[in-house]
Amino acid sequence: MAFLDQLISNTVRADVRATGSYHVPDASGYIKLDAMENPYLLPQPLRDELGARLAGAVLNRYPPAYDTLKAAICRTLGVPAGYDVLLGNGSDELISILAMACARQGEARRAVMLAPVPGFVMVPRSAQFAGMEFVGVPLRSDFSLDMDAMLAAIAEHRPSLVFLAYPNNPTGNLFATDDIERIIAALGDTGIAVLDEAYEPFAQQSFMPRLPEFDNLVVMRTVSKLGLAGIRLGYMSAAPALLAQFEKVRPPYNVNILTQVAAEFALEHIAVLNAQADLLNSARDALAAQLAALPGVTVFASKANFLLIRVADSDEVYAKLLAHRVLVKNMSKMHAVLANCLRISVSTPEENALFYDALKASIV
Numbered sequence: 001m002a003f004l005d006q007l008i009s010n011t012v013r014a015d016v017r018a019t020g021s022y023h024v025p026d027a028s029g030y031i032k033l034d035a036m037e038n039p040y041l042l043p044q045p046l047r048d049e050l051g052a053r054l055a056g057a058v059l060n061r062y063p064p065a066y067d068t069l070k071a072a073i074c075r076t077l078g079v080p081a082g083y084d085v086l087l088g089n090g091s092d093e094l095i096s097i098l099a100m101a102c103a104r105q106g107e108a109r110r111a112v113m114l115a116p117v118p119g120f121v122m123v124p125r126s127a128q129f130a131g132m133e134f135v136g137v138p139l140r141s142d143f144s145l146d147m148d149a150m151l152a153a154i155a156e157h158r159p160s161l162v163f164l165a166y167p168n169n170p171t172g173n174l175f176a177t178d179d180i181e182r183i184i185a186a187l188g189d190t191g192i193a194v195l196d197e198a199y200e201p202f203a204q205q206s207f208m209p210r211l212p213e214f215d216n217l218v219v220m221r222t223v224s225k226l227g228l229a230g231i232r233l234g235y236m237s238a239a240p241a242l243l244a245q246f247e248k249v250r251p252p253y254n255v256n257i258l259t260q261v262a263a264e265f266a267l268e269h270i271a272v273l274n275a276q277a278d279l280l281n282s283a284r285d286a287l288a289a290q291l292a293a294l295p296g297v298t299v300f301a302s303k304a305n306f307l308l309i310r311v312a313d314s315d316e317v318y319a320k321l322l323a324h325r326v327l328v329k330n331m332s333k334m335h336a337v338l339a340n341c342l343r344i345s346v347s348t349p350e351e352n353a354l355f356y357d358a359l360k361a362s363i364v
């Protein structure tokens with residue numbers, strides 16, 4: 001065996017060797033509707049102002065403790081009084097911080113992370129890389145939580161972490177409030193419920209204000225879907241004593257100075273971003289109604305900035321959309337409940353219309 005092959009098999013864990021990389025397709029030249037980004041930029045005068053702020057950023061020093069940004073997040077984004085936030089390089093990093101903090105290396109039984117499936121792919125990946133066991137509990141066919149199965153799995157596996165995306169990706173729905181409350185209660189002091197509210201700017205429903213009711217709750221969010229996916233910033237909040245444990249696992253300087261400056265600036269102009277989210281919500285509802293009228297297309301209700309649709313043959317439609325230079329996400333192989341499903345980010349009226357025309361031409 002060649003030296004490198006030998007080296008890798010001697011050093012890199014077998015499960016890592018057997019795993020594929022997180023695939024980011026090259027979208028150049030495509031209408032990019034695959035990653036739930038906000039299609040709108042900040043208005044030009046604000047971008048000019050931001051440019052001047054970034055020019056003043058101190059690049060030769062490590063970034064300072066991010067107290068100013070944390071205070072701005074707490075003030076602007078509805079974190080309850082007395083609660084702090086922990087910041088991550090995207091919420092992806094926060095998920096792996098939680099997994100690293102809760103994995104129990106060297107103990108007879110691995111700690112368990114549990115989540116409904118299908119869900120956000122980084123959740124099982126983070127469990128795996130941290131050395132936690134991942135237990136997925138299938139959603140019902142209407143994408144609601146199968147509460148009998150959830151509660152049975154919680155009783156059986158005693159998970160340290162239960163991840164619930166609220167709304168869920170890729171299904172777009174909000175789980176029922178009382179189901180979530182029952183899960184938090186069932187976990188008690190043996191497990192932490194993590195509500196991943198990445199799509200909160202669109203759903204506008206949140207457990208953040210309810211943190212003081214539940215000491216075993218973490219609420220996680222990101223600025224990615226709000227129009228700042230490029231700066232990579234996620235935040236999470238929890239009871240201060242619990243958050244302090246995760247803070248120990250956070251890599252130092254994980255939020256760089258350019259991100260800090262840009263985020264502070266964007267939060268000063270949060271109304272602009274919120275208005276864009278409102279625009280996307282209206283565009284989503286309009287597009288959903290249009291798509292639902294197409295023969296053979298099922299549109300699932302969404303509270304996020306994307307739509308999940310079912311077509312007769314998603315592989316064929318996906319390929320035809322690509323030929324029309326439209327990039328969406330084919331979810332068909334992710335889980336049986338997503339058979340023939342495509343996920344589409346909601347975009348500008350122009351791009352939504354191009355997508356609609358391309359889909360119409362692709363389903364005949």
Ligand code: PMP
Nearest residue numbers: 090091092120165169198222224
């Ligand atoms: N959580 C959910 C449910 C998501 O869908 C995504 C993005 N696809 C993320 C977290 C990741 O967010 P970030 O860009 O902050 O890493």
